[in-house]
Amino acid sequence: MSERWALAAEEEGDGALLAPLGPDGTPAGPVRREPDLVAAVRDRPEVARWVWRSTAEVYPRLLAAGVRVERCYDVEDAEQLLLGAEGRLGEPRSAAAAWARLRNGPVPPDPPPRTAEPGSQDSLFEPRRVTPVPFEGLLAVYAEQLHRHDRVGHPGRMRLLTAAESAGMLVAAEMHRAGLPWRADVHRALLTELLGERYAGGGEPRRLAELAGEVSAALGRRVRPDLPADVVKAFGQAGVRLGSTRRWELARVDHPAVEPLIAYKKLYRIWTAHGWSWLADWVRDGRFRPEYLPGGTVSGRWTTNGGGALQIPKVIRRAVVADEGWRLVVADADQMEPRVLAAISRDPGLMEVAGHPDDLYTRLSARAFSGDREHAKLALLGAVYGQTSGDGLKNLAALRRRFPLAVAYVDDAAKAGEEGRLVRTWLGRTSPPAVGSGDADEAGLPQEGGDEPVADEGEFVPGYASGNTRARGRFTRNFVVQGSAADWALLMLAALRRSLAGMRAELVFFQHDEVIVHCPAEEAEAVTEAVRAAGDEAGRITFGDTPVRFPFTAATVERYSDAK
DNA sequence: TAAATTGGCGCC
DNA sequence: AAAGGGCGCCAATTTA
Numbered sequence: 274m275s276e277r278w279a280l281a282a283e284e285e286g287d288g289a290l291l292a293p294l295g296p297d298g299t300p301a302g303p304v305r306r307e308p309d310l311v312a313a314v315r316d317r318p319e320v321a322r323w324v325w326r327s328t329a330e331v332y333p334r335l336l337a338a339g340v341r342v343e344r345c346y347d348v349e350d351a352e353q354l355l356l357g358a359e360g361r362l363g364e365p366r367s368a369a370a371a372w373a374r375l376r377n378g379p380v381p382p383d384p385p386p387r388t389a390e391p392g393s394q395d396s397l398f399e400p401r402r403v404t405p406v407p408f409e410g411l412l413a414v415y416a417e418q419l420h421r422h423d424r425v426g427h428p429g430r431m432r433l434l435t436a437a438e439s440a441g442m443l444v445a446a447e448m449h450r451a452g453l454p455w456r457a458d459v460h461r462a463l464l465t466e467l468l469g470e471r472y473a474g475g476g477e478p479r480r481l482a483e484l485a486g487e488v489s490a491a492l493g494r495r496v497r498p499d500l501p502a503d504v505v506k507a508f509g510q511a512g513v514r515l516g517s518t519r520r521w522e523l524a525r526v527d528h529p530a531v532e533p534l535i536a537y538k539k540l541y542r543i544w545t546a547h548g549w550s551w552l553a554d555w556v557r558d559g560r561f562r563p564e565y566l567p568g569g570t571v572s573g574r575w576t577t578n579g580g581g582a583l584q585i586p587k588v589i590r591r592a593v594v595a596d597e598g599w600r601l602v603v604a605d606a607d608q609m610e611p612r613v614l615a616a617i618s619r620d621p622g623l624m625e626v627a628g629h630p631d632d633l634y635t636r637l638s639a640r641a642f643s644g645d646r647e648h649a650k651l652a653l654l655g656a657v658y659g660q661t662s663g664d665g666l667k668n669l670a671a672l673r674r675r676f677p678l679a680v681a682y683v684d685d686a687a688k689a690g691e692e693g694r695l696v697r698t699w700l701g702r703t704s705p706p707a708v709g710s711g712d713a714d715e716a717g718l719p720q721e722g723g724d725e726p727v728a729d730e731g732e733f734v735p736g737y738a739s740g741n742t743r744a745r746g747r748f749t750r751n752f753v754v755q756g757s758a759a760d761w762a763l764l765m766l767a768a769l770r771r772s773l774a775g776m777r778a779e780l781v782f783f784q785h786d787e788v789i790v791h792c793p794a795e796e797a798e799a800v801t802e803a804v805r806a807a808g809d810e811a812g813r814i815t816f817g818d819t820p821v822r823f824p825f826t827a828a829t830v831e832r833y834s835d836a837k
Numbered sequence: 838t839a840a841a842t843t844g845g846c847g848c849c
Numbered sequence: 850a851a852a853g854g855g856c857g858c859c860a861a862t863t864t865a
Contacts, residue, residue, distance in 0.1 A: 499860075501844060519845070521851075542846060545859050570855060574849080581857055584848040609849095658853035751854035755849095785849045785855090 275321040277346075279415065281408050282310055282331055289313045290408045294324065298416040304408060311338040322346055324415050326368045326406065328442035336450045341774075347442050348411060350568065351418050351435040357703035358425040360695060367403060372410035375417060427701055433814070434700035434760065440767035441567035444780060445575070447770075451779040452560025453582075453593060454601075454791055460552055460592035467588070468544055481544060484537040491530035498537045546581060547589045555580040561593075565783070572752050573702045573759030574785055583784050593789075593833035600797045602778075603836035604804040604827040606765075606786040608633040611653050612823055613758045616816035617699045620678035630824035641675040642668070656683055657754050659747035683750045690749025691742050698756035699816060707745055757815075761823065762786065764811035772803035789833065797829040 277294040289310035295301035307313040314323065314335055322344040325331045335342065353366040364370070365383045373380045381404045406414075418435075425431045469479030477485065489496045492507045501518045508515050513526055520538065523531050555561055561580065569576030577583055585593075595601045607630075614620075615627035626636045638649035652668030656679075660666070673680040686696045696704045766783060769790075773780065778792030778800050790800045808823035828836040 499845095502862090517844075525850085538846080542859085546847070546857095572855060574855060576856060578857090581847075581859095584846085584857065586847055655853070660853045747853060748855090755855060787849080 276317075276319055277322045277324060278317065278320045279324040279408075279412055280310070280314070280331065281326060281411055282334070284405060287311070292408075292412060294412075294415075298419040300412055311335055311340055314342065315340045324348065324411075326411055327403075328439065328446060330403075332443060332446040333450070336446060341447070342443065344436070345439050345443055346415070346436070347439040348415055348418065350438050350442060352414070353568070354431070354435055354438065354702060355418060355421050355425075357705075358431060358697075358701055359421070360703070360706070362703060362705050368406040368411055368414055369404035371414040371417075372406050375410075375413055425701060426697070430700045433764075434702060437700070437760070437763035437767055438568055438573075440770065441575075441763045444766045444770055444783070445565035445567050448780055448783065449562050449564055451781050451791070452562040453781045453789070454595055454599075455556045455559060455561040456592050456594045457552055457556050457559070459594060460556070460589070461549070463589065463591055464543075464548060464552075468540055468548070471549070478544065481537060481540055484533045484540070487533035488530050488537060491528070491533065496530075498534055499541055504534070543586060543589065546584070547586060551580065559596075567763070568702075568759075571705050572756040573698060573763075574755065575759075575783065582782075587834070590833040595791060595831050598794055599791060600794045600829050600831060601781075601833060601836070602790040602792060602797055602800045602804065602827060602829050603833060604788050604790075604801070604825040605837065606762075606808060607824050607826055609758050609761075609786045609823075610657050610754055611637070612812075612821050613761060614653075614657065614679050614682065614754050616812065616819050616821045617753065617757050618679040618682035619819065620676045620682070623676045623679045624820050628820035628822060630822050641671050656680055657751060659683075659687060659750045661743075683754065686753040687746035687750035690752075691746040693745075696749045696753050698753060698760050700757070700760040702756050702760065704749055704752045704756075758786065761811050761815045764815045765807045765823075768807035768810045768814075769803060772807065773800070776800070801827045801829065 277298075279292045279294055279300075281290045283289060283306075286308075287310055288306060288308050290304060290306055291313055292300045292304045293302040310331070311334060314320075315338070320342075323331075323342050324346040325348065327349050328345055328347045332342070332345070348368050348371075349366055352368065352371050356362055356364050356366060364374075365380055367381065367383050370380045370383065384403060422428050422431045422435070464478075468481060469483070471478045472482075476482075485496070485498050488498050492511050494507060494510070496507045497503045504518045505515045508526070508528070508530070511528065511530070513528055515522060515526070518534075520535060523535060555563075561582070563580045563582030564578040565582075566576045566578060575583075593601070611623065611633050612627045615623040622640065626640060627633055629636065632646075634646045634650045634653070637653065638644050638646045642649040642652070648668050652672045654660075655666075656669055656672055660669075669680070689696050690704070690707070693707045695706060762783075762785065766780070766788070769788065770780065773790065776792065776796050776799065778790050778796050780788060781791045782789035788804065790804070792800050804825050804827055808825050812819070812821055812823040826837065830836050
């Protein structure tokens, strides 16, 4: 049937340790050592799931040898998710730590996170400094983890979550390997067009220097536009008081320096964040290969390491061009937040609105906002983000009248946060505890030790400032929606990956609710269909039996910038 | 002098 | 008119 094997790379050399696993996760045969990890996997196509310490440690080696696996179980990722579910977030998550806890031994701290170095696109191949765990430890931790799934609030959902995020780990490694097609020549031409030529001695390109000159001329003295303090001072001398140099504040000021200043800031950003040095650092052989970290944010959204892959400015997307004869299928999930809110709150009205593939906000506005789509959208996003002022509040009242369960769902999450309780996504990813709350979670599980996670020390101290309490409420309010959307996205990616397995198409980019698949032109139609199917399938698997649809806007293009 | 923080802005 | 969630990255400034 579905065979499961545990696998570990030997610390030295190419060898591997392996063991077949029984239904309860314990070894079903002797541990064996084989001299070639890649061959060990390649020669066992019947294995349906590989259990290993860390996907990032093992899978790049397999991919480099052209070997893919169907499924895996990432023990360290699962440890992190289980610790969260148990209200123990912040305890070390390494397999070595989990093994130490099982034996009541001293628990080693986690190694610090690695940051990708510019230029070293193969950072995934560099072994991470980890505390080694013996193979018997890995086996024991895995078997124990299976039991721990049974003790959380929703065991079935938790099993789905750990399996899905493990699938995400496979996708992440495969996307890193494939890379986003990137035309350096197009990028360079774009930079020259926007920024002007570079001067020989370095420094700002021509267009930036010109704009800096215009700003200075308008303010009557030399100003460095990239220094907020200098800008505020110069405006002050010109009789304009600024609290900051943020764009929205500048845009309200009537002064001839504003326009060139805003233009400067926009171009400066492109120059520093996605300019010539970025190109030299991150694009190699026509591909941009960021390192993806599934579950890199507390809410479960992915992050990337190096190159700012999730913040590629729209104007730069012209450099993302499919290979000759190939296309990019660019697909965006439509109105994901309200659809997810409908599914998790089970609000009948909102589920009905979200039960169609056409524009949700239009339907919403027809129901509760006399056809005003913008108001409908603002009200819903305001509810999800915890907006505290503006039009949002009046519109929120209308939303609450028509969709009481949906609004109550996020209100309850906000209340939980304000009271220092934990909240969870639909599949069971848990919010980090409020630092300073010190309480065990609602399941009444004790918290070991007095050390809180070091992150955010000093924020959210109850009783210190009500502003922090409210901020905590906004965070948990958003967490349940954003995080459940991330749950869905994992299942969507897993489903899409499965459908693409028989094609030449490759997933090359993922950004929260958007995917890019690079494929031969003749496969584009099938890929588009696969994406659409993956969206709805993920909706069914993640959220169960609801009428909510998860449609995509998909475009087949040669350049990323031509989508939407 | 190196590490941590700040301001700003890109994306969702 | 002004404001609400999550990030990463850069340059400058402050802190240790």
